[in-house]
Amino acid sequence: MSISATLSSALSGLTAAARAAEIVSSNVANAQVEGYARRELQVAPRAVGAAGQGVQVVGVTRITDRVLTGDRRLAEAAAAGAEVRAGFQAGIEALLGSPEVAGSLTARIADFDAALIAAASRPDADTRLAAVAEAAVAVTRGLAAASDGVQAAREQADGRIAAGVGRISEALAGVAALNRQIIGLSATGRDVTGLQDQRQRLIDGIAAQVPLREVDRGGGAVALYTANGATLVEGTRSAQLGFTATPVIAPGMAVGAGLSGLTLDGRAVGTGPDGLLGGGALAADFAVRDRDAPQVQAQLDALALELSSRFGAGGPDATISPGQPGLFTDGGAVTVNVVGLAGRLALNAAADPAQGGALFRLRDGLGAAAPGATGDATLLVALQAALTAPREPASASLPPGARGVAAMAGQVASGVAQDRLSAETEASFASARSETLRTLERAGGVDTDVELQNLLVIEKAWAANAQVLRTVDEMMSLLLGIGR
Amino acid sequence: MMNAGFGDLAQAGLLRRQTTALKVEVQRLSSEVATGRAADTARALSGDLGQLAGIETSLRRLTAYRSATTEAALQATGQQGALAVLDRLASDGAQDLITAGTVGQTVLLTTAVTQAGDRFSSAVAALNTRQGDRALFAGTAPQAQALAGADAILDALEAEIAGIATAEGIAAAVGDWFTRPSGFDAVAYSGGAAPGALPMSPEDAVRLDVTATDPAVKATLEGLALAALLNRPTAPADATTRTALARIAGEKLLDDRTGRSALAARIGLAEARIETAAQRNATEASALEQMRAGLLAADPYAAATALEAAQTQLETLFAVTARLSRLSLADYL
Numbered sequence: 001m002s003i004s005a006t007l008s009s010a011l012s013g014l015t016a017a018a019r020a021a022e023i024v025s026s027n028v029a030n031a032q033v034e035g036y037a038r039r040e041l042q043v044a045p046r047a048v049g050a051a052g053q054g055v056q057v058v059g060v061t062r063i064t065d066r067v068l069t070g071d072r073r074l075a076e077a078a079a080a081g082a083e084v085r086a087g088f089q090a091g092i093e094a095l096l097g098s099p100e101v102a103g104s105l106t107a108r109i110a111d112f113d114a115a116l117i118a119a120a121s122r123p124d125a126d127t128r129l130a131a132v133a134e135a136a137v138a139v140t141r142g143l144a145a146a147s148d149g150v151q152a153a154r155e156q157a158d159g160r161i162a163a164g165v166g167r168i169s170e171a172l173a174g175v176a177a178l179n180r181q182i183i184g185l186s187a188t189g190r191d192v193t194g195l196q197d198q199r200q201r202l203i204d205g206i207a208a209q210v211p212l213r214e215v216d217r218g219g220g221a222v223a224l225y226t227a228n229g230a231t232l233v234e235g236t237r238s239a240q241l242g243f244t245a246t247p248v249i250a251p252g253m254a255v256g257a258g259l260s261g262l263t264l265d266g267r268a269v270g271t272g273p274d275g276l277l278g279g280g281a282l283a284a285d286f287a288v289r290d291r292d293a294p295q296v297q298a299q300l301d302a303l304a305l306e307l308s309s310r311f312g313a314g315g316p317d318a319t320i321s322p323g324q325p326g327l328f329t330d331g332g333a334v335t336v337n338v339v340g341l342a343g344r345l346a347l348n349a350a351a352d353p354a355q356g357g358a359l360f361r362l363r364d365g366l367g368a369a370a371p372g373a374t375g376d377a378t379l380l381v382a383l384q385a386a387l388t389a390p391r392e393p394a395s396a397s398l399p400p401g402a403r404g405v406a407a408m409a410g411q412v413a414s415g416v417a418q419d420r421l422s423a424e425t426e427a428s429f430a431s432a433r434s435e436t437l438r439t440l441e442r443a444g445g446v447d448t449d450v451e452l453q454n455l456l457v458i459e460k461a462w463a464a465n466a467q468v469l470r471t472v473d474e475m476m477s478l479l480l481g482i483g484r
Numbered sequence: 485m486m487n488a489g490f491g492d493l494a495q496a497g498l499l500r501r502q503t504t505a506l507k508v509e510v511q512r513l514s515s516e517v518a519t520g521r522a523a524d525t526a527r528a529l530s531g532d533l534g535q536l537a538g539i540e541t542s543l544r545r546l547t548a549y550r551s552a553t554t555e556a557a558l559q560a561t562g563q564q565g566a567l568a569v570l571d572r573l574a575s576d577g578a579q580d581l582i583t584a585g586t587v588g589q590t591v592l593l594t595t596a597v598t599q600a601g602d603r604f605s606s607a608v609a610a611l612n613t614r615q616g617d618r619a620l621f622a623g624t625a626p627q628a629q630a631l632a633g634a635d636a637i638l639d640a641l642e643a644e645i646a647g648i649a650t651a652e653g654i655a656a657a658v659g660d661w662f663t664r665p666s667g668f669d670a671v672a673y674s675g676g677a678a679p680g681a682l683p684m685s686p687e688d689a690v691r692l693d694v695t696a697t698d699p700a701v702k703a704t705l706e707g708l709a710l711a712a713l714l715n716r717p718t719a720p721a722d723a724t725t726r727t728a729l730a731r732i733a734g735e736k737l738l739d740d741r742t743g744r745s746a747l748a749a750r751i752g753l754a755e756a757r758i759e760t761a762a763q764r765n766a767t768e769a770s771a772l773e774q775m776r777a778g779l780l781a782a783d784p785y786a787a788a789t790a791l792e793a794a795q796t797q798l799e800t801l802f803a804v805t806a807r808l809s810r811l812s813l814a815d816y817l
Contacts, residue, residue: 031492038491098525099537100780110541114548120682121552124618124626373624373676381683388686410537418531435501439494447489449813456817 003479005053006472012054013465016043019057020458024451031446035201037062038446039193062193064200068441070213073204074227074279075434077211081284082427084160088153088288089420092296095149096413105303106413108142109387109406111135116384119362124374129359132380133352140328140345143304147251147343150297154249157289158259162245164209164282165262171206172224172238175199179221180236186220196220211279230264230276239265251297251340255290262286292419295397299412300342302395304328306405308335308345309394316382319367327351327366327383338395499805506798513791522782529779539776545686546769553684553762559692560755562615564748567694567701569610571744573603574704578737581711585731590723593730600711600733605634607708611696622675623695630675630696634712637672641709642718649720651728655710662706673697684761690754700743707736 023041030036042058097104112135119128178199182192203214203224211227217235224233232239242263246253255261262269262277269276271286311317312326312335320326325334331344349355351362360371363380390402399411512523522528529536577600584596608631611621618626631637644661645654661667673696681689694701710733713719714726 034493093526099533099540100525100776106537107540107544110544113541114544117545117548117552117683121555375618375622375624375626375676375679377682378680381680381689384683406541407534407538410534410541413537414531414533417526417529417533421527421531435497439498442491442494442497445491445493447491450489452813452817 003472003476006468009054010465010468010472012046012056014462014469016041016055016057017458017462017465021455021462023060024455024458027446028448028451031448031451035204036197036446037064037193037200038444039063060191060193062196063444065441065444066214066216068437068444069200072434072437072441073207073214074211075430075437076208077227077280079427079430079434080208080281081279082423082430084157084281084284084288085292086420086423086427088157088292089416089423091153092146092150093413093416093420095146096416098417099410099413103142104413105139105142105146106406106409108135108139109409112139113384113387113406116380116387120377120380120384123363123377123380126359129362130353132362133347133359136327136347137352137354139307140347143300143342143345147297147300147340150293150300151249151251151343154289154293155247157285157293158246158249161262161282161285161289162243164285165241165243168206168209168282169238169241171202172233172241174202175222175224175233176236176238178202179233182220183236192220209280209282210277226277228274228276228278230269242266249289251294251301251343254294259289296416297340297342298395298397299415301338301340302393302397303405303409303412304341304345305335305338305395306393306398306408308341310386310389310391310405311383316386317365317367317379319365321367324367327362495808499801499808503798503801503805506794506801510791510794510798513787513794516782516787517784517791520782520784521780525780528782536776536779539772539779542686543769543772543776546765546772549683549685549765550762550769552682553758553765556682556684556690556692557755557758557762559615559618559620560751560758562613562620563692563694564751564755566610566613566620567744567748567751570607570701570704571741571748573607573610574707574737574740574744577603577708577711578734578741581730581734581737583734585727585729585734588723588727593723593726596730597711597714597726600708601715604638604705604708604712607705608634608637611701611705619675621694621696621701623677623693623697624679625674625676628674628676630673632672632674637668637705637709638712638716640671641713642716645713646718649725651720651725651732654713654720654725654729655732658706658710658713662702662709668702668705669697684758685765688757688761690757690761692751692754694747694751698747700740700747703740703743704737707733707740710736 020041020043023039027039040061040063042061043055044058045052046054046056097107099106101107112132115128115132115135119125119132122128178195182195182199185192185195199222203212206212210232212232213225213227215223215225217223221235222233223231223235225231230239244260246259249259253259262271262282264276271277271283273279273283275283277283307328308326308330309315311328313320313322313324315326317326323334325332325348327348329346329348330336330341331346332349335341347355348357348361348366350357350366351359353359358371360374361368363374363376364372365379388404388406390404390407392400392402393408398408399415401411403411515523525536526533580596580599584592612630613620619628619630622628622630641658641661644667645657648654648657675695675697678693678695679691680693681691683689696702711730714729720726720729
């Protein structure tokens with residue numbers, strides 16, 4: 001009886017050692033896997049009746065720091081959001097160009113200014129007038145390119161939202177399904193650590209999109225909430241996110257006017273900083289599409305409005321009758337709607353040889369039927385004065401202050417540069433924080449040196465238990481050999 | 485059985501991140517050293533691009549003003565030259581005509597009158613000077629010729645004085661033709677109006693508004709024309725009338741001398757203003773260039789030093805990474 005007890009204890013020791021070795025090998029195999037939680041074997045003395053007999057494996061635990069993981073996920077969401085905003089601002093800055101670069105918006109306006117001065121000096125020279133027309137067309141092209149770029153950024157943000165919403169919905173459904181499996185399996189006492197790993201990976205996958213809070217529910221299930229309180233997964237039920245993509249976005253489109261908002265289980269949900277799904281890359285894409293990009297568009301449109309109104313009816317050119325478009329037209333007509341004007345601004349066809357007009361109208365007025373005195377530079381001088389005259393901006397989207405058009409463009413470029421710098425600072429701070437937390441989290445992961453050290457101990461335990469078994473076997477054969 | 489340890493991934497991730505950050509830094513610094521400019525202009529200026537934009541705009545404008553001042557100076561010089569020719573013709577003509585007119589000798593008169601005819605043609609030619617493809621005295625119509633030919637003008641004057649016998653009457657008729665709008669201005673002058681002020685710099689504008697219809701010019705032409713008419717076949721044959729007319733013409737040319745000097749002074753003033761504006765533009769342009777260089781430039785010594793330091797740091801990090809990767813328990817088992 002005590003011999004068989006010894007045998008049974010030794011066997012239990014071997015089993016425990018074998019399980020421990022299995023855990024070590026699993027840990028070492030997954031040492032490089034991001035998101036793998038280090039396994040530990042829980043062993044305890046086995047009690048048979050009142051006496052102990054051997055060792056039993058209580059279970060396998062995943063070593064995770066819940067708090068650290070939660071913090072890391074929130075920091076990742078903040079970093080991803082800041083990254084989106086910084087990327088957008090950098091893109092816009094590249095579109096507008098830095099003032100010292102030829103071809104930037106401010107440089108194009110300055111070139112138009114210079115062309116007018118040169119033409120005023122020799123108003124009879126067709127080459128000078130042609131240079132004025134070219135410079136004016138270059139300004140309109142620069143504004144159009146910037147406007148197109150802004151709308152393209154909105155389209156990209158919209159596309160990213162659509163892809164993100166798809167991924168999040170799938171992941172939430174996956175988490176709910178895993179919840180069901182884990183509850184079922186852990187009730188029967190089986191090892192669910194693999195499923196838990198899978199569930200953690202799914203949640204980490206969407207943590208950058210939406211700031212999450214993971215809460216333990218009984219039986220191994222978890223519930224997911226957004227940082228601002230919306231329920232994403234509760235037990236075995238997951239929420240449904242709804243969004244319709246808009247592939248082509250034009251200026252003036254907004255939520256409810258051509259663009260789709262976000263719905264959670266059919267109800268519209270806010271993505272602002274205080275909204276239910278606020279924070280994170282998804283909310284940042286919404287901010288880019290619905291707030292930041294339209295702001296830039298409004299500033300570009302305001303610049304276009306300045307050009308259109310300073311050279312229009314009531315300006316230096318007396319041949320333009322009221323209600324007729326001036327030197328810069330809204331796609332050929334008078335400016336009525338400012339939204340999107342930057343993309344539609346064009347040189348008046350009457351003065352543009354490429355559109356069937358004549359260059360002399362730059363010198364003699366847009367309404368002139370025939371060329372006038374070829375040496376008369378009065379209109380050209382007045383046009384240049386109108387371009388540089390300090391005036392309060394016609395639109396409230398530009399910062400107040402009496403400036404010339406080139407200085408207004410400089411203000412717009414300054415604003416964009418400042419936004420980009422502050423977005424980059426925020427992004428670098430958020431990314432540094434999330435990196436630090438990630439490093440701390442990884443520090444609790446698998447350390448192969450420690451696992452190998454443990455393996456040494458396990459080897460010794462195995463050898464010791466095997467030796468006990470051999471000794472017991474010899475003892476039992478001795479006993480059996482007595483009767484021979 | 486288990487103790488915590490320090491996860492493998494933590495170490496690897498840290499080293500990787502630091503290597504990447506240093507590499508980015510090295511690249512930025514090497515581009516700064518190579519180009520001499522700050523790599524990120526907006527960051528170097530703390531996002532305030534307004535000043536830089538203003539400098540760029542002003543520099544482009546000043547380049548345009550430079551060509552404007554050069555062209556204006558050229559035109560003013562041309563006009564001064566032509567007017568100098570006119571003045572010389574007038575003074576010489578005045579001398580000859582007054583002498584011929586007071587002495588009364590036929591030979592003197594004939595010589596003076598023949599020369600007057602030539603002088604009138606030269607004067608009209610001088611006023612029709614073109615610079616490049618532009619007439620200097622045709623106002624806002626530089627493609628056109630400023631004045632009709634000398635013969636055409638004299639033909640028109642002949643028609644005007646047909647039938648008048650007295651010298652005073654002829655002089656009065658010629659004078660009236662030159663002053664009234666339907667005379668010289670309509671028949672002889674084919675240019676345009678006087679041009680307006682042309683900007684030479686952001687603050688200055690200059691008027692080069694001398695055309696062939698300027699009163700001083702017209703008065704000189706009147707004097708020369710009066711004498712030139714005597715050269716024509718239809719001129720009065722009477723010696724007294726001819727002598728009287730020659731004298732009146734000579735005196736007219738003499739009287740107008742003050743007018744001509746005032747004209748030359750006016751253009752001279754304009755030339756001086758153009759010169760001042762050009763110099764001021766040049767000074768402003770060089771000052772702006774310096775300011776722009778100051779805003780955009782990166783200190784080459786500081787950048788080179790920082791690049792050196794970053795490269796050394798990167799090399800050290802590589803050595804540390806290599807060392808750490810060799811430190812593994814597996815090698816010792």
